[in-house]
Amino acid sequence: MQQKTLISFSNGDTKEIFKKYLSEKSIFKNKKVLTHSYIPKKIFHRDKEITQISSILAPALKYYQPSNLFIYGSVGTGKTICVKQVLNDLNLIAMENKIDIKTIYINCKLKKVADTEYRLLAQLLNEIGVSVPDTGLPTDVLYRKFFDEIDKKRQVVIIVLDEIDALVKKVGDEFLYNFTRINSELERANVSLVGITNNLVFSNELDARVKSSLGEEEIIFHPYNAVQLRDILEDRAKEAFYLGVVSKGIINKCAALAAQEHGDARRALDLLRVAGEIAERSGKDKITEEDVDLADQKIDLDHIIESVRSLPRQSQAVLYSVMKLTEEGFEKILTGDVFDRYKDLCKRSGLRVLTQRRISDLIGELDMLGIINAKVISKGRYGRTREISLNITQDILDYVKKIISPIFD
DNA sequence: AGTCCACAGGAAGGGCAGGCGA
């Protein structure tokens, strides 16, 4: 006998919202086109770079080891997308011609995926079908397993490490050295490394020994200008929205705003997508300039609020101390001031008091996240310290306060 | 020129949790 399921709505408003949503026609034809992970059919204004990457990786088709490659360029300049497309094409050609090429793409910034040497190796092993525990084994055992597994047959393995600077910053460059030595240990397979980084001076920060054995080829991706961003947006908008939803003016505005932000194509796509969402939510069938302005603010706000929400309690306490000092009109907030205020806060709220050394690191992390500015200054006879200020506007600050105040007050 | 301040920030290591293999 079939069981009957009882359906009832808990709240009349919810029901109405869902009903209304169902009855409305979306302005989006395919929203996925505007996400960062989408690979478009044509990549605009990157022909030269794609040709360069392809020629460097081409020797893999004859089982030679392609040169290690380093790709530099700031956020949203198309590095990842170009590499992914070249790998796609390479895999296709390899398959057609029955050539054994294995390409592995790993984003080193993804938490719990490849943010330590162990996890990177575990992830690589996972990609070639060997499962290892999340922790517990010595790192050299993982290296051995990886080397042995790929050397079982004649093949070329191309490992792409995106945001490689994040991993090097965390665990040092020793692992890169290990990978450069890998080919001398392999009999049948060849391995080549492609590193992608936002840090334009990344190679300068590497150990000379690593640099000499690694940096064989380099490609730099320059930021897009407003005209180039416009071409990219126009192409994506055609697929993402129904006809007439986006005007040329809107595309130009998104392109111009993103071009101001260091020619970031991701930002341009985000602007268009969020503006579309805002327009749709307010029942419009066209995106207006006002929607783009709102989207611009919303993206910043969402980013900061998400960062603050996910901060550990101790970092939130440090941020709250900075906020309180700012509110009280402190002209120049120094590390010592923050630490004193933080101690008071801990006493009142029952939080464990960490050392000043640790708080100094937490201040550095908040600075990295862009929530505060912390500049090292010297006050001569009165010491060397950091001058700290909030890096968020008043309206965002109000939102942030709503999140943190209830925890400590 | 030397002193001194208030930290910055590197290095080493402790303690805990989670996990493996013998």
Place this chain on the structure above:
DNA sequence: TCGCCTGCCCTTCCTGTGGACT
């Protein structure tokens, strides 16, 4: 069960530093 390994968060100890002051 025990020894060993890693990750993570943290402390302790230490050296380095820019520039006002003497």
